[in-house]
Amino acid sequence: IGTVIENGADLTARRAMLQGSMLAGMAFANAPVGAVHALAYPLGGQFHVPHGLSNALMLLPVLEFNLTEADALYRELSDAVRAGERTWHRTASGRAFVDAMATIVGELGLERTLGELGVIEADLPGLAIDAMKGQRLLVNNCRDVNYDQALALYREAL
Structure with missing residues (x-):
């Protein structure tokens, strides 16, 4: 990248x-994709944020949210995500995967918060309502996401 x-x-x-x-x-x-995409789509629809950027903005909050349920899966990915870098040490930690993804997203030079795109606190309830309409995606998430959790994830990204 x-x-x-x-x-x-x-x-x-x-x-x-x-x-x-x-x-x-x-x-x-x-x-199929899950909560990252379900939360990204309303950003594109309401704020015309490109889909890749909206996914990058929601990726880290959702990875953190899912960590308790996805730790074993994330552990498997932690070796693969930085396998080409000699400085990356093999680890059995889902946290290492989340941290590696945070590093990659940070290296891209993209906006890091929803606020940088003009999203304000008052916009978040509407985004969360729209995200809940993405049940076809949310059912694929390893952890259930309800309205309050979606709102909290948007707040984390703000």
Whole structure:
């Protein structure tokens, strides 16, 4: 990711990103998305936030929220997410995965909060109401998400 962000003219890196995007799309067909997407869609609909950015903004709050239920799954991912970096040490920690994802999101140079996009506290209840309409996505989440939890996740991202 870093290479593409740092040098958009690197066609080899861009090709790899496109291939990764395609593989992710294929994975979604077999392992549906959950709360991150359910909370991201209202941001696009109400604030015209690009889908990738809205997902990046909601990723970390949802990963934190899911950590208690997904620790074993996150542990499996912690080795893979930074496998190419020699400084990354293998660990059996779901927390390590969440921290690694926070590092990656931070390295992208994107907006880090909903507030940076003009979202204010008064907007959050409407976002949470709309997120609850995404039950087809929320049922895939490892942890149930109700209105109050969705509101809290948006507050965390604000």
